[in-house]
Amino acid sequence: MTPEVARAAEKVTVAVTAEGFSFSTETITVPAGAEVTITFENRDDGTPHNVSVYTDASASEALFIGEIVMGPATITYTFTAPETPGNYFFRCDVHPSMHGAFIVT
Template sequence: MKAIQSRSAALLMAALLLGGCATGGGSSGTTSSPAPASASGAAGATTSAATITIKDFGYSASITVAPGTAVTVTNMDSAAHTVTADQGQAFDARVAGSGGTATFTAPSTPGTYPFHCTYHPNMHGTLTVK
């Protein structure tokens, strides 16, 4: 039974190692742009809780939330990401990689808030508050 434990420990180590070196971006234009996911499934998601999922260096479909909504961000990539408002300091959440989560509070002023990742400036999304 000890064999199973050490095996999963080895797997964990491997995952950590992989996560460690996945951040080394460089300037290689890896523009494997996945087709923009149409915002199906996200219809009428104006609830009091909202989520953004980051995967393959992209945000899930743009979301619309009520003012002051707690927005939970889940990061499925191995690299860390952020959800940072393009303008002002409306919000700025850092999300650790490999399933890390973070929560930020949506602005209380209705409007459209484009955001980006400070680590990967080609990552963009939009948060709409209304």
């Protein structure tokens, strides 16, 4: 198996919770090019949240936009991480003060 094929086959699952208008983690770290599954639990009753990933904190270029869910609810997002290692950005689009680093290694 070539390294490129091995990388494409890599899968990572991350659990993220929103509660009290904050995320359970400030950093999500994934391998470059991996298939990323985020199990997102919104525990804020009657409050919409999501997880979206952007190239940087300006949130002007989206890499992935997760469906907004009204809490309490759990949803699973799946997307492919960027092929280029680096520091990216994740946030709740409804409440942009909820954010963190999305690190691709």
